[in-house]
Amino acid sequence: MKDYLLTPGPTPVPPEVLEAMARPIIHHRTPQFQAILKEVEENLKYVFQTKNPVLILASSGTGAMEAAVCSLLSPGDKAIVVRAGKFGERWGELCEAYGIEFIPIDVKWGTAVDPNDIKKILEKDNKIKAVYVTLCETSTGVGTDVETIAKVTKGFEAVLVVDAISALGAEPVKTDEWGIDIVVSGSQKGLMIPPGLAFITMSDKAWRLAEKSTLPKFYFDLKAYKKAIEKDDTPYTPAVNLIIGLAEALKMIKREGLDNLVNRHRKHSKAVREAVKALGMDLFAPEAYSEAVTAVNVPDGIDGGKLVKTMRDKYGVAIAGGQSQLKGKIFRIATMGYITADDLKKGFETLETVLAELGYKFEKGAGVKTLEKNLV
Amino acid sequence: MKDYLLTPGPTPVPPEVLEAMARPIIHHRTPQFQAILKEVEENLKYVFQTKNPVLILASSGTGAMEAAVCSLLSPGDKAIVVRAGKFGERWGELCEAYGIEFIPIDVKWGTAVDPNDIKKILEKDNKIKAVYVTLCETSTGVGTDVETIAKVTKGFEAVLVVDAISALGAEPVKTDEWGIDIVVSGSQKGLMIPPGLAFITMSDKAWRLAEKSTLPKFYFDLKAYKKAIEKDDTPYTPAVNLIIGLAEALKMIKREGLDNLVNRHRKHSKAVREAVKALGMDLFAPEAYSEAVTAVNVPDGIDGGKLVKTMRDKYGVAIAGGQSQLKGKIFRIATMGYITADDLKKGFETLETVLAELGYKFEKGAGVKTLEKNLV
Numbered sequence: 001m002k003d004y005l006l007t008p009g010p011t012p013v014p015p016e017v018l019e020a021m022a023r024p025i026i027h028h029r030t031p032q033f034q035a036i037l038k039e040v041e042e043n044l045k046y047v048f049q050t051k052n053p054v055l056i057l058a059s060s061g062t063g064a065m066e067a068a069v070c071s072l073l074s075p076g077d078k079a080i081v082v083r084a085g086k087f088g089e090r091w092g093e094l095c096e097a098y099g100i101e102f103i104p105i106d107v108k109w110g111t112a113v114d115p116n117d118i119k120k121i122l123e124k125d126n127k128i129k130a131v132y133v134t135l136c137e138t139s140t141g142v143g144t145d146v147e148t149i150a151k152v153t154k155g156f157e158a159v160l161v162v163d164a165i166s167a168l169g170a171e172p173v174k175t176d177e178w179g180i181d182i183v184v185s186g187s188q189k190g191l192m193i194p195p196g197l198a199f200i201t202m203s204d205k206a207w208r209l210a211e212k213s214t215l216p217k218f219y220f221d222l223k224a225y226k227k228a229i230e231k232d233d234t235p236y237t238p239a240v241n242l243i244i245g246l247a248e249a250l251k252m253i254k255r256e257g258l259d260n261l262v263n264r265h266r267k268h269s270k271a272v273r274e275a276v277k278a279l280g281m282d283l284f285a286p287e288a289y290s291e292a293v294t295a296v297n298v299p300d301g302i303d304g305g306k307l308v309k310t311m312r313d314k315y316g317v318a319i320a321g322g323q324s325q326l327k328g329k330i331f332r333i334a335t336m337g338y339i340t341a342d343d344l345k346k347g348f349e350t351l352e353t354v355l356a357e358l359g360y361k362f363e364k365g366a367g368v369k370t371l372e373k374n375l376v
Numbered sequence: 377m378k379d380y381l382l383t384p385g386p387t388p389v390p391p392e393v394l395e396a397m398a399r400p401i402i403h404h405r406t407p408q409f410q411a412i413l414k415e416v417e418e419n420l421k422y423v424f425q426t427k428n429p430v431l432i433l434a435s436s437g438t439g440a441m442e443a444a445v446c447s448l449l450s451p452g453d454k455a456i457v458v459r460a461g462k463f464g465e466r467w468g469e470l471c472e473a474y475g476i477e478f479i480p481i482d483v484k485w486g487t488a489v490d491p492n493d494i495k496k497i498l499e500k501d502n503k504i505k506a507v508y509v510t511l512c513e514t515s516t517g518v519g520t521d522v523e524t525i526a527k528v529t530k531g532f533e534a535v536l537v538v539d540a541i542s543a544l545g546a547e548p549v550k551t552d553e554w555g556i557d558i559v560v561s562g563s564q565k566g567l568m569i570p571p572g573l574a575f576i577t578m579s580d581k582a583w584r585l586a587e588k589s590t591l592p593k594f595y596f597d598l599k600a601y602k603k604a605i606e607k608d609d610t611p612y613t614p615a616v617n618l619i620i621g622l623a624e625a626l627k628m629i630k631r632e633g634l635d636n637l638v639n640r641h642r643k644h645s646k647a648v649r650e651a652v653k654a655l656g657m658d659l660f661a662p663e664a665y666s667e668a669v670t671a672v673n674v675p676d677g678i679d680g681g682k683l684v685k686t687m688r689d690k691y692g693v694a695i696a697g698g699q700s701q702l703k704g705k706i707f708r709i710a711t712m713g714y715i716t717a718d719d720l721k722k723g724f725e726t727l728e729t730v731l732a733e734l735g736y737k738f739e740k741g742a743g744v745k746t747l748e749k750n751l752v
Contacts, residue, residue, distance in 0.1 A: 005403060010616055013401045021617070022398035025389045025570050027381060027694050058572050059595065060434050060612040066595045097594040188613060194401050196434050196572045196615030216592060218473040219435065219442045236436040237564060239572030239615070240386055241397070318403050 010188040011337035021245040043250035050175040055225040061165040061186030064198035067220040086139035091132035112288035136167035141295030170292035268335040271374035278370035387713035397621040419626035426551040431601040437541040437562030440574035443596040462515035467508035488664035512543035517671030546668035647750035654746035
């Protein structure tokens with residue numbers, strides 16, 4: 001059985017990338033590896049749309065999120081944390097772990113934060129040094145308007161920190177143009193390589209705060225990475241073969257071009273939304289959807305866990321269920337990275353098959369037909 | 377040109393492992409991946425020679441070292457740090473980063489710590505909660521007698537923490553039998569997979585201390601990993617394809633058997649030491665050598681940097697130079713992991729060729745001949 005991954009990370013890895021990672025390993029303190037790293041650094045700046053260095057960590061995305069707390073802040077600093085899902089909550093957990101007091105903005109799961117709510121807090125509290133938000137909240141499929149939020153934070157001392165782990169490479173992330181101070185990402189989503197690398201880029205404003213940071217840190221001390229990258233080096237042994245895979249993936253992204261890439265994701269995610277509706281199902285986040293992953297309410301009377309499990313174990317098509325409070329209530333179909341139009345067709349064919357098996361009533365073929373129409 | 381890696385990490389990756397990592401990626405929250413993780417956990421216990429769980433982190437080895445500080449200690453705790461090279465120094469830097477006061481035992485580079493020196497300090501200071509040592513000090517090629525040190529620490533409240541990053545899979549590490557409390561390791565040495573994974577296992581005594589630890593941490597909070605591993609899971613997205621590669625590498629180690637593996641490394645490292653002497657050169661650590669990497673004094677009048685560079689760039693054989701204060705003064709030949717007898721022969725043929733080019737006087741062929749004799 002051929003397996004299909006329509007999950008919001010890891011996403012399918014292109015054969016070109018798998019091949020690159022399967023080459024005999026090379027040593028990292030050599031001109032050979034340095035040349036690869038140099039190219040990767042340049043292409044990461046292109047994808048992150050920034051002139052600032054993009055630092056590469058050997059860790060999950062959570063590691064880069066932690067770095068955006070412990071390398072940025074000092075005891076006594078305060079933060080705003082937007083919690084609109086499981087990954088927004090993680091920002092809060094990270095602040096808590098470091099004793100950083102934060103004002104949470106708890107947003108109903110499935111909706112996006114109102115940038116004005118951030119503004120109001122910033123106007124009242126001048127101790128706030130950072131605003132933590134999630135661009136694509138993977139757990140709910142919500143996309144956040146970080147462009148507008150950046151306009152808000154620009155007028156304050158606070159630094160805007162954006163978790164773009166599942167958004168980068170799927171949605172526009174115009175770091176410098178919009179004025180986002182810190183962008184964090186991971187490898188196993190839009191960047192099309194396996195998990196194990198995390199990324200972070202910081203504006204001058206953020207670096208000024210980071211220079212003063214006194215929270216304890218070592219592996220996630222970004223100053224060491226910044227110093228190393230100036231010599232196309234890393235402070236600790238890098239994940240060599242993942243970086244070599246990344247070099248290939250970034251070349252593919254550059255060949256496609258960011259505009260085409262964003263348009264492709266837009267088209268795919270719209271097709272998924274329309275197909276879902278054609279099957280008589282509701283989107284979990286109809287107003288504030290992301291282009292990277294679509295969350296769908298499990299129809300009444302259908303077992304959400306069984307739906308996901310049957311698609312995967314009987315038909316080889318992996319989609320994601322709900323997390324935390326949404327377990328069993330939603331399922332999620334990703335459109336990020338190397339997930340192709342054909343993969344989505346296979347996904348909807350299988351979704352229809354399994355929905356029918358589970359006794360859901362719908363017009364057979366309507367999902368696939370609507371999907372195909374929108375994919376043209 | 378075919379490239380040869382005789383460096384102390386990354387070491388060559390077996391084709392079976394490269395192939396496994398190049399398979400289409402699978403999702404980590406599936407019974408399929410869980411089954412792999414379960415097998416990996418069992419085989420890691422075999423290699424670490426412990427009944428306790430071996431936790432897997434997506435990070436460089438330094439990440440697991442940091443976890444052995446921030447997940448173990450609390451403000452006010454004191455430590456002993458054995459500094460006999462660059463990686464011993466790192467234990468000190470980590471303690472410093474977290475404000476942990478430590479008593480350094482500075483050992484002349486190229487020699488090993490006297491376990492009695494540790495005992496004397498422990499007897500005087502009952503605030504000491506941890507003793508940090510390095511089994512194989514990669515920067516000097518020194519092997520430390522952790523078996524004897526474990527006998528010392530057993531009588532005290534302090535926990536023995538051993539950096540076995542470059543030793544594991546090359547030298548005996550009898551965690552439970554010797555009574556080592558914490559063993560830390562990495563993926564790119566004796567375990568034969570690319571860098572990007574780190575490992576840590578802890579005794580009940582260490583876990584009791586860790587349960588009380590109040591130093592700030594999140595990604596390196598080992599309690600979360602322990603809780604997850606009980607369900608064959610990981611707290612954050614694991615480095616899926618590295619773990620799948622690891623599954624293959626561990627199968628290879630199990631097929632060979634730990635005794636055979638240790639004997640092979642002993643034979644190889646002895647052959648290297650004898651061959652070096654046959655070329656009229658001196659070992660940097662003649663008394664306290666490790667079986668994982670051999671450090672050699674660069675002969676007078678020879679440019680150590682040029683030796684390493686010429687071997688690599690002209691002949692495709694990568695060995696390592698010296699680090700920090702040993703830059704240009706030593707070169708290092710690794711015998712760990714998948715470095716075979718044939719690789720070592722190629723290494724010494726090339727070493728002789730380049731030594732001759734650089735004007736060093738020696739009996740031509742003596743190194744290779746002695747090596748071969750000892751490899752039988």
